[in-house]
Amino acid sequence: MSQKKWKVALVGCGSIAGEIYLPQLATFSDVEVVAVCDILPERAQAYAEKFGIPAWYPNIDELLEKCDFEIMMDTASIPAHHELNMKALAAGKHLYTQKPMAMTVENVTAQIELAEKMHVKIASAAIHPLRPDIIEIRKMIEKGTIGHVNLIRARAAHGGPNYFQYREADCSWFFQPGAGALYDMGVHGITEAVSVLGPAKEVTCVACISEPERTIRSGAFDGKKIKTDYLPDNYIITLDWGNGTLAVIDAGFCEKAATLNQMEIYGSKGTITVKGHLKIGAGDGLMAYIDDEDLKIRGWIEPQPQELPYPGEWKQAEAIHDLIHAIETDTTPVLDPKIARHVVDIMCTISDCIREKRTMPLHTTF
Numbered sequence: 001m002s003q004k005k006w007k008v009a010l011v012g013c014g015s016i017a018g019e020i021y022l023p024q025l026a027t028f029s030d031v032e033v034v035a036v037c038d039i040l041p042e043r044a045q046a047y048a049e050k051f052g053i054p055a056w057y058p059n060i061d062e063l064l065e066k067c068d069f070e071i072m073m074d075t076a077s078i079p080a081h082h083e084l085n086m087k088a089l090a091a092g093k094h095l096y097t098q099k100p101m102a103m104t105v106e107n108v109t110a111q112i113e114l115a116e117k118m119h120v121k122i123a124s125a126a127i128h129p130l131r132p133d134i135i136e137i138r139k140m141i142e143k144g145t146i147g148h149v150n151l152i153r154a155r156a157a158h159g160g161p162n163y164f165q166y167r168e169a170d171c172s173w174f175f176q177p178g179a180g181a182l183y184d185m186g187v188h189g190i191t192e193a194v195s196v197l198g199p200a201k202e203v204t205c206v207a208c209i210s211e212p213e214r215t216i217r218s219g220a221f222d223g224k225k226i227k228t229d230y231l232p233d234n235y236i237i238t239l240d241w242g243n244g245t246l247a248v249i250d251a252g253f254c255e256k257a258a259t260l261n262q263m264e265i266y267g268s269k270g271t272i273t274v275k276g277h278l279k280i281g282a283g284d285g286l287m288a289y290i291d292d293e294d295l296k297i298r299g300w301i302e303p304q305p306q307e308l309p310y311p312g313e314w315k316q317a318e319a320i321h322d323l324i325h326a327i328e329t330d331t332t333p334v335l336d337p338k339i340a341r342h343v344v345d346i347m348c349t350i351s352d353c354i355r356e357k358r359t360m361p362l363h364t365t366f
């Protein structure tokens with residue numbers, strides 16, 4: 001942990017802020033949440049009171065004008081990210097942003113360039129590159145533990161924000177242009193795959209709308225019927241690394257329950273499995289089947305994930321320590337925004353693949 005206490009302002013007082021980030025940040029001795037902000041002021045006020053935060057603001061402009069802080073955490077709705085992030089960076093704030101950073105490669109590039117100009121750092125969700133089990137998997141692949149990687153199969157799906165979890169906010173926005181299942185869920189499977197294997201070369205995808213109308217099943221809007229026929233909610237994505245390695249990722253809002261593992265990686269000498277579903281954990285679900293004559297092992301083992309790149313116990317809000325570590329050492333965060341940009345590139349290209357019904361090349365790297 002840092003010796004200094006970093007002043008953090010959180011923007012977007014919704015489900016993830018209340019369930020995950022604010023409770024976890026409260027346990028960090030090197031972080032002080034000095035303000036929260038939401039365009040629904042009653043929500044910002046309620047979170048300030050609930051989490052003992054000294055100030056709240058009804059919009060980012062007032063936050064930037066009146067509050068002294070160093071890091072902005074963007075947990076607002078997806079369509080708001082780019083504008084909020086650009087304002088924070090222009091004001092010289094370091095940034096941890098929820099995914100996706102923006103909806104176009106050009107906008108992500110604009111954020112990266114502005115951060116460079118302002119000498120501030122960005123760390124971006126999705127947090128998979130920082131997961132100790134993913135770091136361990138990458139090392140195993142680099143060492144050749146499972147030989148040549150032939151295929152990654154990943155799933156990033158649940159029953160939809162209308163079904164999946166309790167929320168006070170109306171979740172309709174998740175289904176509308178500017179958000180959608182690809183950007184909310186596909187982003188996870190794609191980030192996992194590229195975190196393990198690096199930038200992909202080509203993508204293709206089929207997608208459809210499976211549930212054009214939905215009913216909210218919990219929270220403040222329980223029972224409300226919503227129109228969900230604006231965007232696909234069901235995606236099968238394939239990635240190609242151009243060297244005999246493919247990934248297939250099913251993503252969407254169409255799987256109310258599942259027993260399949262989150263990710264499996266099939267190599268010429270073995271298999272790596274991440275057990276569980278939508279797991280963002282320390283790695284206790286990691287298993288590997290190895291076939292190694294020298295080690296005389298032909299069977300399943302349970303690899304122990306490595307420690308984090310800095311002292312600390314794994315939590316989602318550890319992303320803030322990745323950012324602080326990068327600021328203090330003037331290095332690139334593990335949650336490098338260029339990884340996030342490659343993922344946005346894939347997601348934007350997927351729209352072209354669906355429209356043109358063909359495989360398309362990717363143009364970004366990291």
Ligand SMILES: NC(=O)c1ccc[n+]([C@@H]2O[C@H](COP(=O)([O-])OP(=O)(O)OC[C@H]3O[C@@H](n4cnc5c(N)ncnc54)[C@H](O)[C@@H]3O)[C@@H](O)[C@H]2O)c1
Pocket residue numbers: 011012013014015016017037038039040043059060075076077078080084098099100167169170171183184
């Ligand atoms: N809920 C989860 O489990 C989860 C998990 C991982 C990532 N995420 C990501 O976190 C982000 C937020 O998701 P959520 O589920 O918390 O959504 P949510 O709808 O519960 O909350 C979003 C909040 O952002 C506020 N907001 C919107 N525009 C704003 C603006 N311009 N300025 C300030 N506040 C603004 C809304 O009023 C709302 O309170 C999304 O990017 C989502 O993909 C959510």
